Amino acid sequence: NIPTGTRKVNLTSWHHDKGQANLSNMTFSDGKLIVNQDGFYYLYANICFRHHETSGNLTKRGLQLMVYMTKTNLKIRRSEVLMKGGSTKYWSGNSEFHFYSVNIGGFLKLKTGDMISIQVSNPLLLDSSQEATYFGAFKVRDLD
Amino acid sequence: NIPTGTRKVNLTSWHHDKGQANLSNMTFSDGKLIVNQDGFYYLYANICFRHHETSGNLTKRGLQLMVYMTKTNLKIRRSEVLMKGGSTKYWSGNSEFHFYSVNIGGFLKLKTGDMISIQVSNPLLLDSSQEATYFGAFKVRDLD
């Protein structure tokens, strides 16, 4: 179930064990990946937005299609955006179908208990197929 | 040799040992990377599309510039798209040069014998220099 509107929203309904999704050595709860071991992780997300003219007229309107990856640290009750990406779009009225994908990735230090989540703008435009919209993390090595 | 047309095509003519390309612990055949060891791999691709006005008039036409990374599993004779990215484009007629790059990446479970390949739309628009269009994979760790 995808939230409506163009506002920035938290995506919570991810498959974590179906299809290509995998989960090990991390916990998944309420749309958040929770870190179980301190370390340096590579975090990434790929988000696809799409619109077909049959879903209504979106053209001639400025859109900003964005993804944000956020870390929440419960100890200091703080959330900060780790990475962001996206594009403003001004889709022309001539085509019946519009598509845009954004990819973000980075190598970051995470601590046990850190929670990683994804926010997007315009959730109604999300292409929610598993090859289009996904995110993840893998541990590269321990902290120094 | 780059296939013609705007249809989705399989890219087979990759350098795998010249310039910045490297191959170890995987096999490369007919444009496909073949997995030799079960494990979790990080897969990625970067594709650049370009068009110069001297190559003809492409503007005022909707384009969809896409990359698909596909896994073929011979045991179950099945291919599935692992990741996709790209954008619809409506290139304006004013500029003499147009350029667009898409990057995709993800951490996935692969088994011995799995074959990874790349498909793109509009192959004639590919920027085939080594720093522009490439793909690859590296093993992060064994399966659980």
Add this chain to the structure above:
Amino acid sequence: NIPTGTRKVNLTSWHHDKGQANLSNMTFSDGKLIVNQDGFYYLYANICFRHHETSGNLTKRGLQLMVYMTKTNLKIRRSEVLMKGGSTKYWSGNSEFHFYSVNIGGFLKLKTGDMISIQVSNPLLLDSSQEATYFGAFKVRDLD
């Protein structure tokens, strides 16, 4: 301090130890990441460009927003572009704010002494917040 103009410029003023930035087993000097151990590394960069109408009229002009990751090898006194990404843009005049992000990444062989640096076009349009514009590398394994 961000260089001016639309020319392709070298970005040198990166934080390497503040906020989310980390540095270990590599050296950072004059905007370049210097390799201390031969190996296979995953290199990545995320660059965000933005423009607000209050900063002047950029629309109706073709822009090319690009990132280049370059390796400098002092032994053979050679610099070569490892990866590039970006897009030509023709921002419409209707929106007050424009945004575009590009992400590049790849798995490459690096030798001790190799220096990695980032060049961008249109540096004045850079969104220099830490979650928007960053680059990095991590060693995946030793050479064969």
Add this chain to the structure above:
Amino acid sequence: PEFALPQVLGSALSLQSTLPCESEQHYEYSGRCCKKCEPGKYMSAKCTETSDSVCQPCGPNEYMDVWNEEDKCLLHKICDQGKALKEVNPGNSTFQRQCACTTGYHWNEDCDCCQRNTICAPGFGIGHPVQQDKDTRCMPCPRGYFSEVASSTDECKSWTNNMLMVLSFLHLTGTNKILYVLI
């Protein structure tokens, strides 16, 4: 007389026992001073205590233009027609391929692309020398010359040529007035 070595503050002088190895054609490895590979080749194996470096020729579409210890040659660039580039020198195993933009365009480092040459407005003509792959330089037409077109290739034309044209035009139209010809 005893020569006193000059006292150098903060550093000690040591007599150099062996000639420096690191040079354009040599490198130091496993305690030996070994020969690098010449241009056109790469190093498939470094030297050991008992054997010299092993060098192999670059393969097709590769080059190496310096003495080196690289384990691979460099890949020639592509003169991409789709970017309006053409090959001006194919290069070889020791010299990098050279590309240039097709006529009417020049290479712009900032966009890594072939940009249209500047069009000189009327009253301006292209300056010399006209260089391949370089943008047009527009020069104001000096006295005695003119240009009535916007062009990225035309020079300023001298009046004299055109005065004759005007005369012949008037002659054809039967006008009896004789213009005073400026030579």
